[in-house]
Amino acid sequence: xxxxxxxxxxxxxxxxxxxxxxxxxxxxxxxxxxxxxxxxxxxxxxxxxxxxxxxxxxxxxxxxxxxxxxxxxxxxxxxxxxxxxxxxxxxxxxxxxxxxxxxxxxxxxxxxx
Amino acid sequence: xxxxxxxxxxxxxxxxxxxxxxxxxxxxxxxxxxxxxxxxxxxxxxxxxxxxxxxxxxxxxxxxxxxxxxxxxxxxxxxxxxxxxxxxxxxxxxxxxxxxxxxxxxxxxxxxxxx
Numbered sequence: 001x002x003x004x005x006x007x008x009x010x011x012x013x014x015x016x017x018x019x020x021x022x023x024x025x026x027x028x029x030x031x032x033x034x035x036x037x038x039x040x041x042x043x044x045x046x047x048x049x050x051x052x053x054x055x056x057x058x059x060x061x062x063x064x065x066x067x068x069x070x071x072x073x074x075x076x077x078x079x080x081x082x083x084x085x086x087x088x089x090x091x092x093x094x095x096x097x098x099x100x101x102x103x104x105x106x107x108x109x110x111x112x113x
Numbered sequence: 114x115x116x117x118x119x120x121x122x123x124x125x126x127x128x129x130x131x132x133x134x135x136x137x138x139x140x141x142x143x144x145x146x147x148x149x150x151x152x153x154x155x156x157x158x159x160x161x162x163x164x165x166x167x168x169x170x171x172x173x174x175x176x177x178x179x180x181x182x183x184x185x186x187x188x189x190x191x192x193x194x195x196x197x198x199x200x201x202x203x204x205x206x207x208x209x210x211x212x213x214x215x216x217x218x219x220x221x222x223x224x225x226x227x228x
Contacts, residue, residue, distance in 0.1 A: 006155075034216070043219040044156070044204070089155050098215040100146065100169055103155025
């Protein structure tokens with residue numbers, strides 16, 4: 001089965017700086033890679049996703065890059081703001097998300113004002 | 114659009130007791146998932162339904178966990194009897210299913226504490 005590793009487990013950055021979270025996956029058949037943001041006590045919410053036929057996707061201050069050969073993908077947040085503080089989870093799925101998501105262990109991001 | 118609804122939000126039980134969780138997916142979503150999220154970890158799939166049929170229950174501890182989705186809408190997840198290691202947040206998610214990109218939407222979860 002799929003295995004997803006995520007690093008770092010905690011990350012603190014100054015407000016306005018950039019944050020990068022990295023994930024690797026094991027199964028080359030995975031083709032859908034979402035990122036979820038989970039604030040304390042709240043539901044995971046999708047912030048961005050990417051399919052395997054795309055190398056990069058950007059949505060305002062958030063971007064995701066995918067390297068299929070190396071089997072890793074990364075989340076980039078620029079111009080960080082206090083409201084970006086949360087736990088971020090990467091995930092991988094077969095069949096473009098029509099099957100289960102295998103999640104990483106999460107990164108706790110803290111933005112320092 | 115209404116989100117995925119779950120109840121109760123919190124539950125405290127003693128080990129060996131039984132507990133049930135309820136999920137109402139987003140209207141029209143054919144696929145429903147139950148995930149277990151242990152503190153400090155990512156969610157792990159327990160069971161996936163497509164309408165009222167089971168697609169994947171390979172990680173469901175079937176000796177104590179059961180789930181059903183009668184009529185292909187609401188779902189219940191039951192634990193009987195509970196163990197200390199079942200303490201976790203149980204997340205329900207739903208998706209349209211069968212699309213070229215199947216986004217899973219999560220409920221707020223039920224936090225279970227087993228004492």
